[in-house]
Amino acid sequence: MTPTRIALLALGVIVLIALGMVFFTVREDQQAIVLQFGDPVRVLNDDDAGLHAKLPIAQDVVYLDSRNLEFDLSRPIEIIVANEERLLVDAFVRYEITDPLQYFQRFSQGARDAETMRQSFNNRLTNVLGEAMRQVLGEVQIRDIITERRVELMTAIQQAVAEEARQFGVRIIDVRIRQADFPQENAVNVYQRMISDYNQQAERIRANGTRRAQEIRAEADKQVTTILAEAEEQAQITRGQADGQRNAIFAEAYTRDPEFFAFYRSLDAYQQALRDGETTIILSPDSEFFQYFGNAGSQPAQ
Numbered sequence: 001m002t003p004t005r006i007a008l009l010a011l012g013v014i015v016l017i018a019l020g021m022v023f024f025t026v027r028e029d030q031q032a033i034v035l036q037f038g039d040p041v042r043v044l045n046d047d048d049a050g051l052h053a054k055l056p057i058a059q060d061v062v063y064l065d066s067r068n069l070e071f072d073l074s075r076p077i078e079i080i081v082a083n084e085e086r087l088l089v090d091a092f093v094r095y096e097i098t099d100p101l102q103y104f105q106r107f108s109q110g111a112r113d114a115e116t117m118r119q120s121f122n123n124r125l126t127n128v129l130g131e132a133m134r135q136v137l138g139e140v141q142i143r144d145i146i147t148e149r150r151v152e153l154m155t156a157i158q159q160a161v162a163e164e165a166r167q168f169g170v171r172i173i174d175v176r177i178r179q180a181d182f183p184q185e186n187a188v189n190v191y192q193r194m195i196s197d198y199n200q201q202a203e204r205i206r207a208n209g210t211r212r213a214q215e216i217r218a219e220a221d222k223q224v225t226t227i228l229a230e231a232e233e234q235a236q237i238t239r240g241q242a243d244g245q246r247n248a249i250f251a252e253a254y255t256r257d258p259e260f261f262a263f264y265r266s267l268d269a270y271q272q273a274l275r276d277g278e279t280t281i282i283l284s285p286d287s288e289f290f291q292y293f294g295n296a297g298s299q300p301a302q
Helices: 003-022 100-107 114-137 142-146 150-168 184-256 258-273
Strands: 023-026 030-036 039-044 050-053 059-065 069-072 077-080 086-097 170-181
Touching (some): 030 100, 069 114, 100 150, 114 150, 142 170, 184 258
Antiparallel strands (some): 023 050, 030 059, 077 086
């Protein structure tokens, strides 16, 4: 290789190094802070993605992630709930950096790289999340955490964490409890106590159900008695009216034709006397009781 070509190659390397010191690229999933002698002078968001220039040597660039990030607790946090039971809670947080300058100013002490700042933020977030969970979960029973109030409690924790994280230039997207367990040394006792509590609750529910069933049956019996009494009263009234009408009809029939009334009364007597079909009556054939048993057209016995 000739000296000329070596010189050209060296010049090209110097030019590339110089360009690398002057130009930098911001990706669409990044945010960048331009530092001049350690102090931030310019902030580039993900909307500013592309090629940018800076002063060589005097200026440097720190890149931050603009994507949604996730933070997991390194170990469960111990919570003492309202009934003085200990609970180990594991949770995670999703967040995004919305104010890179504020984030940089809070967590860049002693470091300029994004990973070290993120570790500092995670340490701070651990304390914030632990304090929020102790404050919210410490006021409720264990059954509230594992049943229908879980969403309500998570919302309260998220609001508390979000309010604190806003001071760091971070927006909290979501907070979720991944797992809530009892410490191994007292888990069995706690489970037995919970079983006993639920059994007592079930007994109370059954007792209330039995009492309510008795009340409903008593009310139903009362209504049945009232309905039967009213029906009997109405039946008596109806029967009285019917008897009155019958007697009026009998009286009119007797007035019009006494013989027909006597015939009807005889038939009624026959019906009563021979009701079961096995009645034996010994009477004279010409007895007045059988006066209507003769042949048609015959005269009644005198």
